[in-house]
């Protein structure tokens with residue numbers, strides 16, 4: 001896990017820390033960031049929420065909704081929280097869908113990209129926000145999207 005990813009995870013957990021009964025919401029937000037709940041992040045959730053790791057494991061395996069494996073190599077999260085929505089999240093999502101040829105919640109046939117809409121990512125000052133594999137893009141404009149996707153594709157194909 002990178003330091004940037006850890007910071008992102010801690011950021012979305014802030015609002016749930018110390019709140020009883022918020023474990024599922026906390027895991028939901030972590031899945032919103034990465035498209036699944038990576039085990040390292042599940043451990044952070046346990047620490048932040050003050051619950052045993054075994055309890056997290058129980059929740060992740062009980063609910064079909066939660067994924068413990070990445071649905072694609074590159075997870076693209078488009079924020080549609082209030083601040084990002086006002087700044088045109090739907091236009092950014094539409095451009096993402098057009099560029100990738102998939103809809104929200106889908107993975108490209110080559111399993112390279114997974115696209116998802118998430119709630120507030122905790123950095124509203126940068127609205128409109130898109131997070132790609134833990135890297136935050138702020139003040140995103142739809143015209144920049146094809147270039148961003150191209151860069152990621154080249155990076156992944158060269159990896």
Ligand code: FES
Pocket residue numbers: 079080081082083084085119120121122123124125127129
């Ligand atoms: S609403 Fe998008 S980061 Fe808060």
